[in-house]
Amino acid sequence: MSNEKIPYKIYLEESEMPKAWYNLRADMINKPAPLLNPGTLKPMTAEELSGVFCEELVAQELDDTTKFFEIPQEIRDFYKMYRPSPLVRAYCLEKALGTPAKIYYKFEGNNTSGSHKLNSAIAQAYYAKKQGLKGVTTETGAGQWGTALSMACAYLGLDCKVYMVKCSYEQKPFRREVMRVYGASVTPSPSMETEVGKKILAEHPGTTGSLGCAISEAVEKAVTSEGYRYVLGSVLNQVLLHQSVIGLEAKAAMDKYGIKPDIIIGCAGGGSNLGGLIAPFMGEKLRGEADYKFIAVEPASCPSLTRGTYAYDFCDTGAVCPLAKMYTLGSNFIPSANHAGGLRYHGMSSTLSQLYDDGLMEATSVKQTDVFEAAEQFARVEGILPAPESSHAIRVAIDEAIKCRETGEEKTILFGLTGTGYFDMVAYEKFHDGKMSDYIPADEEIAANIAKLPKVEA
Ligand SMILES: *Cc1c(COP(=O)(O)O)cnc(C)c1O
Numbered sequence: 001m002s003n004e005k006i007p008y009k010i011y012l013e014e015s016e017m018p019k020a021w022y023n024l025r026a027d028m029i030n031k032p033a034p035l036l037n038p039g040t041l042k043p044m045t046a047e048e049l050s051g052v053f054c055e056e057l058v059a060q061e062l063d064d065t066t067k068f069f070e071i072p073q074e075i076r077d078f079y080k081m082y083r084p085s086p087l088v089r090a091y092c093l094e095k096a097l098g099t100p101a102k103i104y105y106k107f108e109g110n111n112t113s114g115s116h117k118l119n120s121a122i123a124q125a126y127y128a129k130k131q132g133l134k135g136v137t138t139e140t141g142a143g144q145w146g147t148a149l150s151m152a153c154a155y156l157g158l159d160c161k162v163y164m165v166k167c168s169y170e171q172k173p174f175r176r177e178v179m180r181v182y183g184a185s186v187t188p189s190p191s192m193e194t195e196v197g198k199k200i201l202a203e204h205p206g207t208t209g210s211l212g213c214a215i216s217e218a219v220e221k222a223v224t225s226e227g228y229r230y231v232l233g234s235v236l237n238q239v240l241l242h243q244s245v246i247g248l249e250a251k252a253a254m255d256k257y258g259i260k261p262d263i264i265i266g267c268a269g270g271g272s273n274l275g276g277l278i279a280p281f282m283g284e285k286l287r288g289e290a291d292y293k294f295i296a297v298e299p300a301s302c303p304s305l306t307r308g309t310y311a312y313d314f315c316d317t318g319a320v321c322p323l324a325k326m327y328t329l330g331s332n333f334i335p336s337a338n339h340a341g342g343l344r345y346h347g348m349s350s351t352l353s354q355l356y357d358d359g360l361m362e363a364t365s366v367k368q369t370d371v372f373e374a375a376e377q378f379a380r381v382e383g384i385l386p387a388p389e390s391s392h393a394i395r396v397a398i399d400e401a402i403k404c405r406e407t408g409e410e411k412t413i414l415f416g417l418t419g420t421g422y423f424d425m426v427a428y429e430k431f432h433d434g435k436m437s438d439y440i441p442a443d444e445e446i447a448a449n450i451a452k453l454p455k456v457e458a
Contacts, residue, residue: 008091010253012084018248019076020068021241023060024279025351027286030358031064032237032350033325036312041456044322052219052321054229056127060238069241071123078122078155079245082111087253088417092381094401101404103397104261105417106250106277107384112178113148115387115419116273117233120242121145124231125152134227135159139189139214141269142168142342142389143175144419145233150182161228163189163217165344167208167337171426189214196220196318210334211345216318234270235315235324235349243276250414251280261292261414263400267392268296268305268363269342271349277416278361285360294361295400296352297392299371300440301339304329304348305356305363307446312456313347323454326353329441330449336439339368342389342424346449366395367438372431374398375421387419388427 025031034043049058060069071079090103108116128136135158140146146162153160162184169176169188176186189209190197196216200207207213215232222230233239254261264281266274274296284290296305305327314331315321328347335344348356355361368388375391377398378384386394397415404411421428430436 006089006257006259008089010087010089010257012249012252014080016252017076017079017084018071018245018252020070022244022248022279022283023063023067023069023241024244024275024282025064025237026067027283028354029286030354032354035322035324036456038314038319038323038454052223052230054124054127054131054133056130057124057238060241061236072126075123075126082118083245084249085110085246087250090382093378096377096381097398097401097405099401099405100408100410101401102410102412103401104254104259104412104414106246106414107417108246108273109384109387109417109420113144113151114422115144115148116243116246116276117145117148118151119245119276120233120239120272121148121152122155123242125149125156125158128229128231129156129158133158133229135161136229136231137161137163137218137222137225138231138233139163139165139211139218140168140233141165141211141214141344143172143179143423146179146184146186147175147182149231149233150179150184153184154182160184161218161221162186163191163214165189165209165211165214172423175423189217191217193217194220196320200317207334208337210317212317212331215316216320219316219320234272235345235347237351239272240275240279240349240351243272244279246273246276246416247279247281250277259412260290262411263293263295263413265295265297265393265396265400265413265415267343267389267416267418268298268348268352269389270345270347271352273416273418275349275352282355282360295396296356296361296363297396298363298365299339299343299392300365300367300438302329302335302344302346303365304346306365308348309450309453310353310357311453313453315347323456324350326350327356328453329446330452332452333446333449339439342387343392364396366392367440369431369436369438371395372428372436384417385421386417387421388424390416390418393417
């Protein structure tokens with residue numbers, strides 16, 4: 001076997017790091033559907049969007065044709081502090097599984113935010129600063145995005161207001177404290193600080209919140225505060241664009257050693273890490289240059305691709321955001337409170353939704369106890385304590401490697417290890433104490449939310 005030649009960790013030289021982000025939409029024949037104005041049901045114009053988002057980010061959001069966007073030097077310099085992220089050959093996991101499969105993972109947990117989110121946070125904060133804004137508002141679920149944005153804002157001297165999903169705020173007090181280290185203000189959502197927060201609390205007293213609620217609050221705060229714009233950590237095209245740095249680095253590192261993955265796996269919350277990881281590989285597939293199998297992995301408790309409907313829906317619970325066409329469980333869908341494993345968003349990036357609808361990508365859902373089992377199996381041999389979100393991808397990578405053991409196929413598997421799980425010890429504790437259950441929504445619950453989708457003609 002020629003395995004010996006491939007190091008445990010493949011790093012790129014500074015000079016080999018990507019100088020431009022890759023815009024996958026430019027190679028898509030069926031473009032993702034445009035965002036719609038919920039009032040007129042017409043595509044959102046740049047002018048309308050720039051009330052909420054920074055101008056340069058609006059331009060990136062609406063651009064379906066430019067293949068490459070140069071990464072500004074200041075962002076490239078920031079990336080150099082924690083990138084390239086390592087591409088690791090999981091020799092130890094392969095051995096433990098007794099599989100002939102070759103497993104690689106791209107590890108994005110090597111920065112204080114503990115996840116890939118910093119890749120887009122620094123870009124979004126950079127454009128906000130460039131526009132001369134005072135600050136930005138955002139939501140955070142598990143806390144990684146809020147942490148990443150706080151870091152980026154501290155670096156650039158911007159104010160940062162974070163609405164944190166209440167159950168995470170309570171479960172992860174140390175996450176909140178990290179954000180405060182970086183100077184952000186953190187409010188549990190839903191809150192009484194915004195009109196939409198008050199309304200949600202009146203309708204759902206005692207709710208533990210959701211990403212959809214927190215987004216509504218952060219948007220309201222941005223549009224009612226002078227010199228502020230809203231930034232979002234996932235779902236949007238611009239975020240997938242920034243996250244393409246993951247896939248570009250992974251592909252460059254693999255090309256360096258002549259490795260071609262057969263299967264590429266990523267967890268899917270709003271779709272940004274997966275969209276970024278697969279981008280250059282999917283580009284080759286779209287252009288007919290190579291073929292890959294792509295698998296999106298989502299939690300069985302929040303299965304937007306596998307059990308949702310492809311339709312226009314609100315991106316947030318309070319229905320203040322534009323409509324996006326996506327696989328959705330309905331913007332009122334709130335995953336059960338006993339769901340610990342992240343990836344709680346009701347919808348999915350419109351780019352990934354279109355690729356999935358076109359049959360270019362597969363999707364599967366996994367139960368959280370199976371996810372934590374895979375997380376521990378991985379932690380014990382590979383040394384890294386993975387985030388629950390990332391562990392969805394680990395679960396499916398292990399399952400695919402076990403299939404190879406059964407068939408004897410030497411497939412090459414690449415998966416995205418999006419982050420570390422140090423702030424998720426309450427979830428790990430529940431798993432150890434046998435207190436973690438596998439809540440799977442009933443068809444009726446999903447149907448009831450789908451019935452409330454806004455009515456938009458195709
Ligand atoms: C936010 C997050 C995810 C999910 O978000 P995507 O936009 O789907 O990538 C996955 N893993 C980690 C560690 C995260 O912080």
